[in-house]
Amino acid sequence: EIVLTQSPGTLSLSPGERATLSCRASQIISSNYLAWYQHRPGQPPRLLIYGASTRATGIPDRFSGGGSGTDFTLTITRLEPEDFAVYYCQQYGSSPGTFGQGTRLEIK
């Protein structure tokens, strides 16, 4: 089972700033099969990125994904108030399709 470790656990930033979230895998993720989700309280997770760098339908271009192999990042430029939430990475190349433990992005 691939273990995903996200860092930092909590990130405190102000609106307008840039956020960089990290997701590190215990094994190489084949074909860069890595996704990112945004999870707001009381709502289901929302798909942001798949294939490590492809934005899902309707996702603003201030969200971008990068990385390969075992190290991946989610970058959010110019934070908006609605961006403060918990973010999860998920690998989907091998079973089970594990999630990271999440990064909480909070308003500073």
Next chain:
Amino acid sequence: QITLKESGPTVVKPAQTLTLTCTFSGFSLSTFGEGVGWIRQPPGKALEWLALIYWDDDTLHSPSLENRFTIKKDTSKNQVLLTVTNMDPVDTATYYCAHRRPRGIAASTPGYFDFWGQGTLVSVSS
């Protein structure tokens, strides 16, 4: 438009069996590449991938779940069922079902989820 909705009991007693139903629309689970998964989130904790069923009835399960979780589908009703035996208080969580996006990835992989249900909170308490 794809939609999914979870239903089932909100409270179960320890050692009981839980059955959750995911009713979906906007796609057919008999179409090549399609799949539906279950994910849960205990209060204050992270998302946990549980199980997935494919269009061809093949299934994947998380090996850490000790064979307590079973996933089945009823294609004629557009439903996917998750059964969990021997429920324990640690199984208290919000349970989500989600649609596995079928395109652009190998059909045999767990896949990622592009549409999710709202989730249903299940509490295990005597």
